[in-house]
Amino acid sequence: MKRNNFQGTMKLLKLYLRRDRFILPVWILLPMILLVGQVSFVGAMEDWREFITELSSSPLTQAYLGSIVPLSKEGAVLWRAMLQGSMAVMLGASLTTIRHTRTEETSGRTELIFGKSVGRYAGITAALILSCMGSLVAGLAGVAALIGGGFALDGALLAGLTLGFSGCLFAGIGSLFAQVFEHSGAARSSIFALYGFTMVPMVLNNIAGGRTLWAWFAPESWFRITEPFGGNYFWPLIFFVLISLVPMVVSIKLLEKRDLGFGLLRQKDGKPNAKPGFSTPIALAWNQHKRGIMIWSLGMIFLGGSMGIVAPNISESISPLLTEISSWAATMQNLGDQEGFIAALIYILGLMPGLSVFAISGVLSLKEQEKEHYAELVLSRAVSRGRWMASYLAVVFIGSALILLSLGISTGLGWSIAAGDLSYLIRVLGMSLSKLPSVWMIVSVSAMLYGWVPRFSGILSWMILGIFILIEMMWEAGLVGWSVLKLTPFAYAHYTIPIEKVAIFPLLVLILIAILTVWVGIKGFSKRSIQ
Numbered sequence: 001m002k003r004n005n006f007q008g009t010m011k012l013l014k015l016y017l018r019r020d021r022f023i024l025p026v027w028i029l030l031p032m033i034l035l036v037g038q039v040s041f042v043g044a045m046e047d048w049r050e051f052i053t054e055l056s057s058s059p060l061t062q063a064y065l066g067s068i069v070p071l072s073k074e075g076a077v078l079w080r081a082m083l084q085g086s087m088a089v090m091l092g093a094s095l096t097t098i099r100h101t102r103t104e105e106t107s108g109r110t111e112l113i114f115g116k117s118v119g120r121y122a123g124i125t126a127a128l129i130l131s132c133m134g135s136l137v138a139g140l141a142g143v144a145a146l147i148g149g150g151f152a153l154d155g156a157l158l159a160g161l162t163l164g165f166s167g168c169l170f171a172g173i174g175s176l177f178a179q180v181f182e183h184s185g186a187a188r189s190s191i192f193a194l195y196g197f198t199m200v201p202m203v204l205n206n207i208a209g210g211r212t213l214w215a216w217f218a219p220e221s222w223f224r225i226t227e228p229f230g231g232n233y234f235w236p237l238i239f240f241v242l243i244s245l246v247p248m249v250v251s252i253k254l255l256e257k258r259d260l261g262f263g264l265l266r267q268k269d270g271k272p273n274a275k276p277g278f279s280t281p282i283a284l285a286w287n288q289h290k291r292g293i294m295i296w297s298l299g300m301i302f303l304g305g306s307m308g309i310v311a312p313n314i315s316e317s318i319s320p321l322l323t324e325i326s327s328w329a330a331t332m333q334n335l336g337d338q339e340g341f342i343a344a345l346i347y348i349l350g351l352m353p354g355l356s357v358f359a360i361s362g363v364l365s366l367k368e369q370e371k372e373h374y375a376e377l378v379l380s381r382a383v384s385r386g387r388w389m390a391s392y393l394a395v396v397f398i399g400s401a402l403i404l405l406s407l408g409i410s411t412g413l414g415w416s417i418a419a420g421d422l423s424y425l426i427r428v429l430g431m432s433l434s435k436l437p438s439v440w441m442i443v444s445v446s447a448m449l450y451g452w453v454p455r456f457s458g459i460l461s462w463m464i465l466g467i468f469i470l471i472e473m474m475w476e477a478g479l480v481g482w483s484v485l486k487l488t489p490f491a492y493a494h495y496t497i498p499i500e501k502v503a504i505f506p507l508l509v510l511i512l513i514a515i516l517t518v519w520v521g522i523k524g525f526s527k528r529s530i531q
Contacts, residue, residue, distance in 0.1 A: 008118035012126035016100050020130070023459045026466050027092025028134050031085030031163060032141035037473055038081035039149040042073055067210050074151055074229035078159060084473070086220040087195070087353075089138050089167035093131040094174030094191045100127035102178035102187050105261060107371050114260070121252055124175055128248055131174070135167025155229035158237075162226045165240035166219035170195075172247030179254040182263035185361070185368055189292065192357060196299065216243075281383055281391035289362060289392075293399040296358055300349060300407040307345050308414025308428070311338045340495075342415060343431055347495035350407050351435040352469055355400055356442045360461045362396035363446035367454055370531050385526045393447055393518060400439045408432025430499045437510035438489040444517035451524030454531060 017024070068075045101124050104110045110123060143160035147153060173194065177187040198218045205214035205221055215221040225236045258264055277283055348354055366389060369375045378388055412428030445464060449457040468488040475485045485491045492506045 005119040005121045006125055008116070008122040009125045009129070012113070012118070012122050013129055016126055016130045020096065023463060024096070024130075024134055026463055027088050027096075028138045029141060030088040030092075030466070030470065031081075031138050032145045033470065034084045034088070034473060035077065035081045035142050035145040036149070037476070037479060038077045039145070040479065041476070042076045043149075067206070069210060069224060069227060070230035072229065074146075074155060077146070077149070077151075078223055078228060082159065082163065082223045083220050085138075085142060085163055086166045086222075089135050089163055090170040090195060090219060091191065092138075093135045093167035093171040094177075095188060096134065097127045097131045097171045097174035098178050098184055098187045098191070100130065101175055102181065102263075103184040105178075106182075106184055106368075111260060121255065124178075124252060124255060128171055128175055131171035132168045132244075135171065136161075136164040138167065139164025152229065154232055158226050158232055158234060159223060159228035161237055162223045162228065162240070165237065165244060166222055168244040169219050169240070169247070172244050172251065175251040176247040176254070179251050179258065180264045182265065183368065183372075185365060188361065193295075281378065281388045282394060284378070285392040285395040288365070289395050289399055292358070292362075293402060296355075296399075296403045297406040300403055301410040303349060304345070304407045304411035305414040308342065308411040308416075309418045311342055311415045312419045338415075338419075339427075339498075342411060342428055343495035343499075346407065346411065346428065346431045346435065347490075347493075350404050350432050351438055351493065352472060352490060355403055355435070355439050356465050356468075358403065359396060359400055359439050359442045360446050360465060362399065363393065363443055363450055364458050364461065366392050366450055367457060370454070376530055379530070386522045389447075389451070389522050389525050390518075393443065396443050397440060400443070401433075401436055404432045404436055404439070405429075427499055430502075431495075434493040434499065434502050434507065437507040437514065438493050440514040441489040441510050441517075444514035444521070448517045448521035448524070451521030452528070454528070 068079045104113075104123065113123065114120070139160035139162075141160075142163055143156045146156035146159060170191070174187070174191060177190045178184075181187045181190065198220065201214040202218035202221045205212050205218060205224065208214065210221075210224050215224050222236070222240065226233050254264060278287065366375075369392075375388065379385060408429035408431065409425070411432070412425035415428060416422045416424040442465065446457065446461040449460050453460070468490060471480060471485060471488055472490055474480045475482070482491070485494075489510055492510060493502060
């Protein structure tokens, strides 16, 4: 590689830092907040030893979260916070890299930058430096949180570095996907799919005891290899660095093999003649989203069905231990361990960090259509702006309903078959469909932002979702009250509320607000210029 290929890297890094000055701190500070919350959560228990001993012996927690290692207060904190923190860092780092590589290239800004004295590798290198630097800063912030909680320096440092290197790996993978795919949406979807795939070796590792080769294939389980506050093994960090460098080097090499503006996988041309029914904007929108809806539905069927089958194995002795922690735990006791687990599962997959991702991604596809000038082609025909935008939003609304229906049926059937009681099917289906107004609220907010502030709609949409999730986690940790949680759409179909006690009126109000917000977004799109 010639040295001048990297010319201008630091200048681009400064530019990327300025552009990400609002969104970057969100995913950098989130792991620290999660660690602080988990420290408070464990510290609030009168007898945390009994609590973690019970959870360590549960087959369910062994499979999903694994055993608590070491069996101490420090281990109890890392047991949950490292999984959540790694998700924030891995997704944040990879999406940041994709944004400053593939998204910039698709929009044409990369071509403008290359018109200056900038090397070919400057953009991708600056993006990787930014993502890795952000990941390591997130890890160091986690170190500060652990030390502030009274934990040992060496274990805290090891936990923070392990967390940071997991983000570096996904930063490299994000740059790799940016070279392979022609559109940023495909690259982002692949990142989410890959993260979901890493949960398979994570579960296999947890089932096998937590110290197997499977842990190397799941960055969210890397802390089980280094064992902070336990074995304190620093030597795996060397391998984490080497593993993270592989996709980075490969992505830079692939940059030499392709033309600017294209990916290694070229998009296939469509059929020369469309079907008779393919003459409306909603038909076009459905054709573009039907594959994603099918993939999301199949994923929900697999996850929901498998988790529903294991629900009867949940220990009935967990709730009495949880009641001493917070109002959350007291409410969970009213549901029972099995129903509480199913309700939390539906909440996570069907709303919080699950289907909300599909909702926002679906709305932001409008932005991609506009940037790539496809919207201009459609609107040059006898199609109004409002009709075009409403068609895409209708598909997102319908798709989210189909995905939630798939989740409810598969989970309910799994639980009913395992428990020998088919009445659970209707109950779980109600849990799933009750999340629909909240998901539609997420869709409507993203639509309004796209209609009025398209330039910042992506950043603001993800930031708002992140704030909602942060409020949820702070409530679980007892840092905020229910009145604060009610500021989010999550509270009105919350997993702690039994399905027969879910109030219908607030859900109807959410639907009305969503309709009004969508109308406002369409009005904004009708009045502004096409980008």
